[in-house]
Amino acid sequence: MPLKITSKTVDDNLIRKVREISGQPIYKCYQCGTCTGSCPMVEHIDATPRRLMALVQWGQAEALKDVNTPWVCASCHSCQVRCPRGIELPKVMEALRQIKLRTNENQIEPSNLQPEEIIDLPQIAMVSGFRKMTS
């Protein structure tokens, strides 16, 4: 879908927050797509890491609002080790997650986990999952 980029659709606040929380030089990204080629979750996400970086660079808050990518990202760091520009993409994903979580909104509800699931789940699955997806 084409993006309409005007002064009205560019959200400077989003750009500022992502840069601040991630600490990453987002404008170094030159859209080569190596991250997308490295992403194991690529078939499960609705914006590829490359596209997500473009949306962040252009402050496209509206387009980013319902994108599932940061919530499907497993922080595997494959994109990071291969990025020719040295951008730590998992930190950009983290910033996008944090922007939502810091409004006290959870992405997953721990109370919805079924007892039979919890019996088998290793502790590190719950600790890491809740760290990434609850406020």
Add this chain to the structure above:
Amino acid sequence: MSISYYPGCTLKTKAKNLETSALAAMKELGIEVEELDRWNCCGAVYSLADDDLIHIIAPVRDLIRVKERGHDTVITLCSMCYNTLARANELMKTDEEKRKTINMFMDEEQDYAGEVRVVHLFDYLRDDYGWDKLKEKIKKPLDGLKVGPYYGCTLLRPKEVALDRPDSPSIFEKFLEILGAEVSNFPLATQCCGTYQAIGNPDAATKISYEILTDAVAHGAEALALTCPLCDYNLGKRQNIMKDKIEGAPEVPVYYFTQLLAVALGLPAEDCHFELNRESAVNLLKEKSYI
């Protein structure tokens, strides 16, 4: 000289088979470790937000416990614990401003500046113990066992804490060769299993774990070896769910690397708690007369 051992939460219960096999193997090898008596959860994932220092406190406290004991090295077995502790250690070593803030926040603790070395049993065996010495200790080589070495993410990424080259590692292959096993290399050995997406997006985690298992089998592996309890959950325990969801999903025995080490060292099967593995895992070892 004795070194500190950090177990982490999962190794005391769900992944007891990783801990008991490793402790028995280290004892047999003469590696003296002392479990930290006041360890706390490492946080499982390293905080990626630049302004979030509170989640660095937990792993740093563990490292201070090591320093207090007078040890210069802490050994880990769970690769997520390794990653979290090693990255927190790197931060304390290299980021002066954050180090100051963290030390000031923990004013009841002694200051810490990354003095401790965080290792995983893998790089300890390679760099400190030595492959040659390990080879001499093997009593029951795993001849004819075709094993796929599954690295996952946290031993290799990011680069600052990688045990080996992130894109073309060989430490696991070397380890399995020393145990006498036949190594089945497969392209997805370093691809993520889905990790905590097992609770966020379980179907996606199932699908990518399925791809890893079928890739390993297609490249000749009859079993998989790994280092992380969460990988073991996605690739091992969840094979039952995988079979319900995906037609033709394979049955693949999955072991912790330390269980194969313990078996090759000739240690009793009880040390490995195989009842926590898939049934096919213990059956395969019996079939090959290793146990």
